[in-house]
Amino acid sequence: xxxxxxxxxxxxxxxxxxxEQDNRRLAKKSAQAEALFKRTGITFNVYGQAxxxxxxxxxxxxxxxxxxxxxxxxxxxIDQRVRAIxxxxxxxxxxxEILRAGVLPKKLxxxxxxxxxxxxxFSPPGDVYTHIVGTDIVRTGEDDFYVLxxxxxxxxxxxxxxxxxxxxxQMFPELFSKIRVQNVSNYPKxxxxxxxxxxxxxxxxxxxxxxxxxxxxxxxxxxxxxxxxQMGVELVEGHDLRIVDGHVAMRTTQGYRTIDVLxxxxxxxxxxxxxxxxxxxxGVPGIMDVYRAGNITIANAPGTGVADDKAVYSYIxxxxxxxxGEKAILKNVETYRCSEPDALKYTLSNLSExxxxxxxxxxxxxxxxxxxxxKRELSEFxxxxxxxxxNYIAQPTLSLSTVPIFTKKGLAPRHVDLRPFALVSxxxxxxxxxxxxxxALKAGSLVVNSSQGGGxxxxxxxxx
Amino acid sequence: MQLQISHTTHYQYDKPVDYALQxxxxxxxxxxxxxxxxxxxxxxxxxxxxxxxxxxxxHSDLISTDPxxxxxxxxxxxxxxxxxxxxxxxKIYGRAPLxxxxxxxxxxxxxxxxxxxxxxxxxSDDHLSGLHALSSAILESVPYKLxxxxxxxxxxxxxxxxxxxCQDHAHIFIAAARAAGLPAxxxxxxxxxxxxIDQDASHAWAEVHLEELGWVGFDVSNAISPDEKYVRIAxxxxxxxxxxxxxxxxxxxxxxxxxxxxxxx
Numbered sequence: 001x002x003x004x005x006x007x008x009x010x011x012x013x014x015x016x017x018x019x020e021q022d023n024r025r026l027a028k029k030s031a032q033a034e035a036l037f038k039r040t041g042i043t044f045n046v047y048g049q050a051x052x053x054x055x056x057x058x059x060x061x062x063x064x065x066x067x068x069x070x071x072x073x074x075x076x077x078i079d080q081r082v083r084a085i086x087x088x089x090x091x092x093x094x095x096x097e098i099l100r101a102g103v104l105p106k107k108l109x110x111x112x113x114x115x116x117x118x119x120x121x122f123s124p125p126g127d128v129y130t131h132i133v134g135t136d137i138v139r140t141g142e143d144d145f146y147v148l149x150x151x152x153x154x155x156x157x158x159x160x161x162x163x164x165x166x167x168x169x170q171m172f173p174e175l176f177s178k179i180r181v182q183n184v185s186n187y188p189k190x191x192x193x194x195x196x197x198x199x200x201x202x203x204x205x206x207x208x209x210x211x212x213x214x215x216x217x218x219x220x221x222x223x224x225x226x227x228x229x230q231m232g233v234e235l236v237e238g239h240d241l242r243i244v245d246g247h248v249a250m251r252t253t254q255g256y257r258t259i260d261v262l263x264x265x266x267x268x269x270x271x272x273x274x275x276x277x278x279x280x281x282x283g284v285p286g287i288m289d290v291y292r293a294g295n296i297t298i299a300n301a302p303g304t305g306v307a308d309d310k311a312v313y314s315y316i317x318x319x320x321x322x323x324x325g326e327k328a329i330l331k332n333v334e335t336y337r338c339s340e341p342d343a344l345k346y347t348l349s350n351l352s353e354x355x356x357x358x359x360x361x362x363x364x365x366x367x368x369x370x371x372x373x374x375k376r377e378l379s380e381f382x383x384x385x386x387x388x389x390x391n392y393i394a395q396p397t398l399s400l401s402t403v404p405i406f407t408k409k410g411l412a413p414r415h416v417d418l419r420p421f422a423l424v425s426x427x428x429x430x431x432x433x434x435x436x437x438x439x440a441l442k443a444g445s446l447v448v449n450s451s452q453g454g455g456x457x458x459x460x461x462x463x464x
Numbered sequence: 465m466q467l468q469i470s471h472t473t474h475y476q477y478d479k480p481v482d483y484a485l486q487x488x489x490x491x492x493x494x495x496x497x498x499x500x501x502x503x504x505x506x507x508x509x510x511x512x513x514x515x516x517x518x519x520x521x522x523h524s525d526l527i528s529t530d531p532x533x534x535x536x537x538x539x540x541x542x543x544x545x546x547x548x549x550x551x552x553x554x555k556i557y558g559r560a561p562l563x564x565x566x567x568x569x570x571x572x573x574x575x576x577x578x579x580x581x582x583x584x585x586x587x588s589d590d591h592l593s594g595l596h597a598l599s600s601a602i603l604e605s606v607p608y609k610l611x612x613x614x615x616x617x618x619x620x621x622x623x624x625x626x627x628x629x630c631q632d633h634a635h636i637f638i639a640a641a642r643a644a645g646l647p648a649x650x651x652x653x654x655x656x657x658x659x660x661i662d663q664d665a666s667h668a669w670a671e672v673h674l675e676e677l678g679w680v681g682f683d684v685s686n687a688i689s690p691d692e693k694y695v696r697i698a699x700x701x702x703x704x705x706x707x708x709x710x711x712x713x714x715x716x717x718x719x720x721x722x723x724x725x726x727x728x729x
Binding site: 093094095096099106110117118119120121122242243244245246273274278285286289290292293294295 | 483485487513514515516517518519520521524526528558559560561563564567701710711712
């Protein structure tokens with residue numbers, strides 16, 4: 001809701017505080033925040049930038065504020081989507097009722113690179129596939145939220161949610177006594193509890209959780225080590241693990257110790273060289289055998305990427321209805337599947353107004369933002385589209401809402417999205433009130449991906 | 465027919481091995497056409513870490529070596545009663561959908577030579593006779609010969625080499641059947657040859673799915689459909705899914721493998 005002075009009511013208290021601040025003091029704070037991030041080592045490797053291996057993601061000190069009632073609706077919508085996606089994955093790897101019913105074209109599964117035959121005829125512990133989900137949401141109007149991507153595979157960025165809050169608390173403690181913001185700091189504890197609740201039935205006693213990282217050269221290594229530290233669990237690499245007594249076990253100073261739940265940040269293809277890419281040195285040979293024998297939980301489950309396919313995304317409202325009998329609470333962005341001749345025709349003739357994405361892509365790579373593209377880029381992309389239409393979907397350019405960021409010249413509007421994090425276990429879906437707000441720092445830009453030069457800000461969900 | 469099988473795979477390493485894994489398919493499935501009367505898997509120099517059914521319903525075991533071993537012996541022994549169904553396995557389905565068996569794999573890519581062969585199936589009056597004709601045509605252009613190909617040879621490549629073993633025949637047959645639009649799969653197992661007890665190696669053949677009959681087996685190498693002298697062990701889209709043994713080991717030791725296989729009545 002906006003008042004006469006153009007301030008959203010959720011921002012009223014913050015705005016009062018902000019107008020009393022001295023701009024120079026804030027600029028200094030902003031520099032302090034950056035120094036703080038550098039010290040903790042929170043950096044991000046940007047793929048495709050040869051000269052900048054590691055880079056700090058810019059942090060904006062103006063929080064993005066969400067009211068309690070907005071959040072309640074969002075959380076309900078995410079809960080519904082996440083439950084439907086888990087039911088969908090179980091179905092796809094077992095009875096495939098949704099294909100038999102003709103709700104989803106078989107082709108989308110048969111030709112889906114993320115579909116893993118090795119998951120057929122198997123139920124992971126607790127029937128949970130997506131232990132951690134980071135749903136990307138954008139807002140286009142007062143009550144209009146759209147889901148951009150479900151990120152059921154390996155959502156990253158939760159460390160920013162936690163670090164951004166920590167930084168805000170350190171820099172502006174007075175703000176948090178003035179405004180009541182819901183806590184996010186329980187996330188690591190909740191993550192550990194949620195993962196423990198997914199331990200295999202064969203596990204007795206308190207489950208041992210570990211995080212598997214590809215190692216220090218991975219762009220998200222900071223997050224892996226941060227989470228391990230915050231959760232109080234071991235951070236391991238493939239070469240630390242082997243199969244011992246029927247379990248995956250890690251080398252410790254007291255010999256090998258069984259792992260019950262492995263939160264792996266290694267992609268499916270590299271997870272088990274005995275099963276998938278034989279040249280992988282990042283994975284654990286035999287882990288899929290132990291998995292199918294019921295002696296370890298792999299989070300997220302292998303093969304969940306099927307749900308992240310952008311052509312499958314376009315069917316999520318149908319998927320929700322098929323498995324829950326309910327209408328989707330959160331909207332999908334209208335999606336033209338270029339595999340369909342009419343959609344391809346429409347896309348080609350409206351290319352300059354559309355966003356075109358690769359169906360298997362992620363991280364904002366290989367996509368075309370029509371309104372921002374040059375004539376040449378448009379015609380080159382049109383050729384790619386015509387050559388491999390199945391590879392693409394197109395979406396209208398949304399008029400994303402803006403939120404204020406702090407600049408040298410004062411507050412300025414920028415486009416944002418929001419990635420809340422949901423934890424799934426047999427005990428239910430737990431959504432942390434907050435998330436990662438990514439902001440396009442260039443005026444007018446719609447691309448918020450950190451790999452494409454976006455920044456982040458703290459996300460506040462207000463108490464009542 | 466009651467078949468008695470003893471199958472030992474013996475690994476010898478030139479240096480002590482710290483850690484090695486073998487994923488094995490060495491337990492026959494119980495089904496309408498074959499009844500497993502008794503079966504045992506024994507490991508010398510290692511242990512079974514996991515026993516489970518894989519995504520095709522194959523009995524699978526993961527075996528690890530004991531630390532520092534120089535030899536590992538895996539022995540499967542047992543008795544299986546088989547029936548002759550003229551190669552018809554029937555309408556028995558696991559969870560893996562039929563379309564999955566239409567998909568090509570790196571071993572079963574149909575190049576120009578295999579696509580040409582697959583026309584035999586399309587041109588025949590019915591699929592069954594077409595597939596038998598295909599089987600004969602493959603054996604004619606790729607006669608059985610040891611040592612010309614290896615376990616990594618791809619179907620189309622073998623067509624160029626001009627001779628091969630049962631694995632190659634099965635791959636070519638599968639590739640051609642899929643190119644003709646029929647779901648096809650690879651089968652590994654045992655075959656009792658009439659003239660001998662000691663067999664050179666475990667056997668491989670193919671199965672194709674036909675609307676009317678369900679799955680039907682074709683053994684290109686022996687120019688027949690499997691009868692009561694065959695024991696099915698594992699299926700998959702190609703040898704990588706169904707091979708009896710697949711392994712990895714840490715370190716730089718070299719291994720020698722000796723297989724001893726007896727199949728008798």
